[in-house]
Amino acid sequence: MYTFSNKLKTFSIILMVLGLLGVGYGFMTSHKSLDEVKTMLAEEASEHGGGHADEVTLEVATQDEHTEETTHGEASLSDTEEAHSDDAHAEHVQHQIANRPWSALYVAAFFFMMIALGVLAFYAVQFASQAGWSPVLYRVMEGITAYLLPGALIVLGIAVASHYIGHDNIFVWMNENIVDPDHKDYDKLIHNKSGFLNITGFIIRGLIFIGGWSLYRYFARKFSIAQDNAKDNKNFKKSFRISAAFLVFYIYTESMMSWDWIMSVDPHWFSTLFGWYVFASMIVSGITVIALLAIFLKAKGYLEFVNDSHLHDLAKYMFGFSIFWTYLWFSQFMLIWYANIPEEVTYFVTRIEDYNLPFFGMLIMNFIFPILLLMNSDFKRVPWFIVITGIVLLFGHYIDIFNMIMPATVGDRWFIGIPEIGSILLFAGLFLFIVFTALTKAPLLAKGNPFIKESENFHY
Amino acid sequence: MESVKVIQAIYNDDDVLMAAVKKVKAERHHIEEIYTPFPVHGLDKAMGLAPTRIAITSFIYGCIGLIVSIWMMDYMMISDWPQNIGGKPSFSYLENMPAFVPIMFELTVFFAAHLMVITFYLRSRMWPFKKAENPDLRTTDDHFLMEIPVHGNEKELENLLVETGAVEIKIVDKEAH
Numbered sequence: 320m321y322t323f324s325n326k327l328k329t330f331s332i333i334l335m336v337l338g339l340l341g342v343g344y345g346f347m348t349s350h351k352s353l354d355e356v357k358t359m360l361a362e363e364a365s366e367h368g369g370g371h372a373d374e375v376t377l378e379v380a381t382q383d384e385h386t387e388e389t390t391h392g393e394a395s396l397s398d399t400e401e402a403h404s405d406d407a408h409a410e411h412v413q414h415q416i417a418n419r420p421w422s423a424l425y426v427a428a429f430f431f432m433m434i435a436l437g438v439l440a441f442y443a444v445q446f447a448s449q450a451g452w453s454p455v456l457y458r459v460m461e462g463i464t465a466y467l468l469p470g471a472l473i474v475l476g477i478a479v480a481s482h483y484i485g486h487d488n489i490f491v492w493m494n495e496n497i498v499d500p501d502h503k504d505y506d507k508l509i510h511n512k513s514g515f516l517n518i519t520g521f522i523i524r525g526l527i528f529i530g531g532w533s534l535y536r537y538f539a540r541k542f543s544i545a546q547d548n549a550k551d552n553k554n555f556k557k558s559f560r561i562s563a564a565f566l567v568f569y570i571y572t573e574s575m576m577s578w579d580w581i582m583s584v585d586p587h588w589f590s591t592l593f594g595w596y597v598f599a600s601m602i603v604s605g606i607t608v609i610a611l612l613a614i615f616l617k618a619k620g621y622l623e624f625v626n627d628s629h630l631h632d633l634a635k636y637m638f639g640f641s642i643f644w645t646y647l648w649f650s651q652f653m654l655i656w657y658a659n660i661p662e663e664v665t666y667f668v669t670r671i672e673d674y675n676l677p678f679f680g681m682l683i684m685n686f687i688f689p690i691l692l693l694m695n696s697d698f699k700r701v702p703w704f705i706v707i708t709g710i711v712l713l714f715g716h717y718i719d720i721f722n723m724i725m726p727a728t729v730g731d732r733w734f735i736g737i738p739e740i741g742s743i744l745l746f747a748g749l750f751l752f753i754v755f756t757a758l759t760k761a762p763l764l765a766k767g768n769p770f771i772k773e774s775e776n777f778h779y
Numbered sequence: 780m781e782s783v784k785v786i787q788a789i790y791n792d793d794d795v796l797m798a799a800v801k802k803v804k805a806e807r808h809h810i811e812e813i814y815t816p817f818p819v820h821g822l823d824k825a826m827g828l829a830p831t832r833i834a835i836t837s838f839i840y841g842c843i844g845l846i847v848s849i850w851m852m853d854y855m856m857i858s859d860w861p862q863n864i865g866g867k868p869s870f871s872y873l874e875n876m877p878a879f880v881p882i883m884f885e886l887t888v889f890f891a892a893h894l895m896v897i898t899f900y901l902r903s904r905m906w907p908f909k910k911a912e913n914p915d916l917r918t919t920d921d922h923f924l925m926e927i928p929v930h931g932n933e934k935e936l937e938n939l940l941v942e943t944g945a946v947e948i949k950i951v952d953k954e955a956h
């Protein structure tokens with residue numbers, strides 16, 4: 320049995336406290352008055368000469384991101400309304416600054432939830448395919464998936480709170496004015512989508528997704544523990560059956576979840592392979608965390624039955640799914656870039672102009688780094704190689720989620736500062752606390768699994 | 780051509796062969812070659828063969844393919860005959876690069892795969908119209924043949940091989956490579 324050491328417990332609590340302070344600081348400093356924003360903009364403009372002209376062109380480029388902005392962007396082109404345009408621009412920037420702590424919190428919450436969800440899917444695949452190599456890692460995976468229910472509820476909670484407590488700081492389509500034909504912010508395109516994109520539907524769908532995933536996780540865990548001391552394989556067979564059913568449910572709900580929880584931040588824009596793209600990020604991060612946690616527990620002497628062939632297989636998955644992620648990222652990018660349709664291409668224009676470093680930086684972290692470090696077969700067995708690649712991969716996929724949310728909510732007002740780091744620390748602390756607590760609840764070897772002997776003797 | 784004297788032992792079971800290889804190696808004899816009708820798992824390790832370096836050559840060929848594709852697309856689409864495709868007339872390689880990525884990928888794989896196979900054939904001394912080196916036709920059916928060079932110790936080797944369960948033993952003069 321694993322015991323959650325006091326040192327680690329204190330560490331995770333410190334992370335949460337520090338994170339909360341950072342998040343609190345982010346929210347406290349995000350409310351700027353219009354005059355403050357104007358002074359700030361004037362200072363920025365004087366710093367780089369004719370900077371204001373740049374700002375206007377940028378705004379035109381990103382106008383599709385924000386419906387309010389569409390009118391303002393056009394207005395700024397007319398000379399007579401220049402005074403109004405300055406006001407409108409300052410107001411827009413004021414909103415972006417207010418959106419930042421919300422988005423920072425949301426990105427970090429989603430990132431850690433996605434790790435647990437990716438691991439759950441990977442776990443179900445192991446059962447559905449009756450894998451023989453992995454049963455020694457089942458308890459590690461079950462520990463990680465314990466975070467799914469709280470994590471996913473937090474993500475949904477933040478999204479809903481951004482409407483009811485905040486001022487639609489993440490999802491513009493939640494604003495009632497946008498679907499009100501008489502209001503100046505009315506947006507016909509979003510109105511047409513409001514049959515799907517409305518807050519009631521959003522909450523109901525979210526609860527169905529979370530309910531389905533958590534039900535599977537609850538029963539899979541129950542059968543897995545019951546199998547430990549069982550005389551026959553009845554529990555294993557049940558687990559096999561629900562895993563197959565879950566995978567069907569998962570691939571639909573994961574895709575719809577990615578439209579709801581991520582893609583709808585840009586309500587005008589859509590991509591048909593978005594669900595797969597998010598899935599790729601999810602599964603890479605999940606497998607990386609399985610590998611890191613297994614290496615950590617093995618180093619502590621808890622997983623003596625995990626050998627370097629198991630690590631080798633996990634590293635192969637990290638390598639392969641990193642390439643899969645890149646393939647999907649590029650498939651999405653190239654078609655949109657080539658077709659060059661204004662309403663589609665605006666998505667990448669903002670990212671390349673305003674997010675150049677994170678956008679291309681994540682390609683290096685998520686593709687070049689793992690392909691070079693993990694290509695050699697021998698390196699896949701060296702724990703510190705896996706740890707280094709894994710840490711870079713996790714940061715890379717955080718930035719991937721960052722790039723999905725931030726351009727729509729804060730535009731060019733982004734920075735990885737106290738609100739972002741605070742949110743990461745908060746959810747990292749919570750993740751560690753819940754996962755390690757779950758690990759103490761059951762023996763670390765699923766000894767009743769019919770494939771456990773094969774897994775223990777697994778040798779590549 | 781110089782000729783060498785070798786002893787050839789034939790086995791009819793892969794498990795017996797594996798045990799024999801381990802025993803011959805334990806007696807510190809050098810095994811020149813083993814002919815088998817199918818790949819025997821773990822045989823290379825038992826024979827003490829060095830790990831293959833074909834993966835390294837494959838990586839190098841892949842890099843060559845990548846470079847060739849970059850150069851090729853630059854020559855074709857940028858310098859030699861620039862075209863307006865989908866409203867993207869461009870005399871800049873970098874601005875057109877995303878369109879070339881699939882070609883880079885394909886040529887990398889093409890070079891790595893084909894040159895690796897060719898390297899493998901050449902390294903195994905196989906080329907068109909080559910006369911087969913197989914000393915006994917039955918090794919393509921259900922027999923296994925182990926070949927050990929003889930340095931004046933025929934009797935000792937013969938006894939050892941009989942002991943390991945060889946069904947047939949003969950000593951032949953063979954052309955050296």
